[in-house]
Amino acid sequence: MDPARIIGKMTPAARFWIRFAARRAARALIVIFIVAAASFFLLRAAPGGPFSGDRALPPSILRIVEERYRLNDPIYLQFFHYLQNLLRGDLGPSFRNADFTVQDLIAIGLPKTAAIGACALLFAIGIGLPLGVAAAARRSGAIDRIAGGIAVAGLAVPNFVLGPFLVMFFSLILHWFEPGGLEAPADLVLPAVALGMGPLAVILRLARAGMLDVLSLDYIQFARAKGLRERTILFRHALPGAISPVLTYLGPACAAILAGSLVVESIFSIPGIGGYVVRGAANRDYPLVMGVVLLGTAFLVIMNTIVDALYAAIDPRIRRS
C-alpha cells in the first residue's frame, strides 16, 4: 500500500510517535557521525602511536605491523575505511590486545559496567525521587532536613572519596560486603552507591524544588477544594508537573554515571569498560577507544530519546505541537 495513505489513516497520536521516531533516528545518525569524526582525528592528533612504546620495535617489524593495520594510508582513507567497517558493525581489532577485536573486549566488559551503572541509576532515582517528594510534602519537617543533608553531602563528596570510604567502613570494619571484585550480586551494592550518590543528590533537589513549585499552583488548590486525599493530590496531581526537571536531568545523569564508572571500577577492581578507555588512551589503541566512545555516545543518544519520549507521554500539550 502507498505509505502516504497508511499515514493518513493513522490516529494523530500514532502519527506523532512515528514522526518522533523518524526524526530522532536521523538526528542520532548525525550525532554519531560527528562524534566518530571528532574522536578519530583528535586521537590521531595526539603525539605518539600504538607501537611507539618505551621499547621501540625494529623498523622492519614496525613497517609490517603498520602495514597490517593500514596506519600508513593517508588519514582520510583510514577514516573512510573505519566508517565502512562501522556500518557493517565491525569496530576493528584491538591494537594492543592481540587476537581480540574491540567487539570481543566490549562483550567481556560491558555486562559488568552496565550492571553497576543500572544499579547506580536505580539507586539514584529510587531513593532520590521519593525523598524529594516527601521533603516537599512536609516542608521544613524532619524528612526535609534529613534530605537536605543528604543532598549537600552527595553533591560535595566526590565518588573517588566516597568509594574508598565505603570500602573502609562497610568492608574492612563491618565486613558486610567484599571490598572489590564482582563475583556475587551483593558486590554491586557498594560500587552502585558510590556511583549513584551524586546523581541521587541532584534528583532529590530537582524533585523537591519541582514539587514545591507545582504545589503552589492553582490546580493544586482546586484539587484540595475538591476534597481529594493528600496522597492523590501529591502523586496524581502534583507529580506529573514536578517531574520534568528530573527527566531532563536523566540524560546528564547517565553521562555522569558513565564517566564516574571509570573511577569507581578502578576503586573496586572491577574489569569493566572503564579500564579499557584509560588503558586504551594511554596505549593509543585507537580502535578500542573509538569503540568505547561510540558505545557511550549511542547509549546517551538513546537515553535522551527515551527522556524526550517520556516528556511527551506525560504532558499532552507537547504531543499536540
Next chain:
Amino acid sequence: MSAILTIEHLNIEYETGASSVKVVRDVSLQIEEGSITGVVGESGSGKSSLFRAAIGLLPPSARVEAKQLQFNGVDLIQQLRRNPRAIRGRRIGMVFQDATASLNPYLRIGTQLAESAAEHLNISKTAARERALDALAEVAVPDPPGVLRRFPHELSGGQRQRVAIAIALIANPELLVADEPTTALDPILQLQIIQLLKSLRARRGLSIVLISHDLGLVAACADRVAVLYAGRVVEEADARAIFTNPRHPYTRALLTSIAPLRGERPRRLCAIDGHPPSPASVDAGCAFAPRCSNATDECSLQIPVVESSGGRRHACLHPIGDRP
C-alpha cells in the same frame, strides 16, 4: 428560609514573622438556603479569605477565630480540624477565578471529574463515569462523552469554567462558593456563566455565594449582597435595596463608578479617590473615612457600630438618608 452558613464574629489573621496582619475583622454573615449571595469588595477586602476559611483552604500562616462558624448545624471549625474532606467538595464546592489554571493540564477531563465522584460518593469506576457525564450535561457542555476524553487545553475558556463548576458540583454539595468565576472571561461568556449559576439554583435548590468585585455582575443574579471594605462588612441588604437605596457611602461610591450598559444616557463615571487601606494599617475609626465625602472628625476616632433595621444593616455614623 433558614441559614445554611452562619458566620458570627469571625476574624482572620495572617502571621508574618513577628507581626500579624488582620484581613477579616469581626465579620458576621448569614447565607440563606437556596439563595444567591453576592459578596462584593475590592481586592484585599478579605472576601476570598472569608470563604476559604469556610472550607479550610487558607495557608498555614492564617489564624481563624470565630464565635460561631456553622454549616447546616455542623461546627465547621471543629469539623475542618478533624476531617476537612467531609466538607470540601462534599458539602461545600468551590470554583476559582481562572478555570484554565484550576484544571490539571496533565489529566483528562474525565479523570478530574470522576476522581471527585469516586472520592465522595463511594461508587464504582463505571458509576463515577456515568456521574461525570450527567454532571457535564447539567452544566450544558456540548458533547459530554467527547469532553471526557479531552485535556483542558483542548477546551475553550468558557467550557473550562463550566467543567470546573461541574467538578465542584459532582458530589452534590449544598453550597457553591464561586470566587470571581467570570473575571477571566469575556462579557458574553460572563453572562452565560451567571445564567448557568441561576439555573443551577433553580433546578437543584443550590445555595450560591458569588464573590466578585463587579457590582454589575452581582446585580444580575444576587438575592442578597454583602459589601466588604478592609475586612469588615460595611453594608448588607437585599440586592434591590443595595442598588436602589444604598445607605453606606462606600456602596454608593461603588455604584457611581460602574457604567450603565443600557437605558439611561451615560453619565460621568466617578472614581473613588485614594486607595483602599493596606490591611496592616487599619486600626482606629472607620477604614473608609479618609476617602469618604460624608466623613467627619468622629469617623476617624470610633469604629462605627453595625445598625440593623428592616432586614438590612450598615456600619456608618452618617448613613445616606432614604431617597425621596
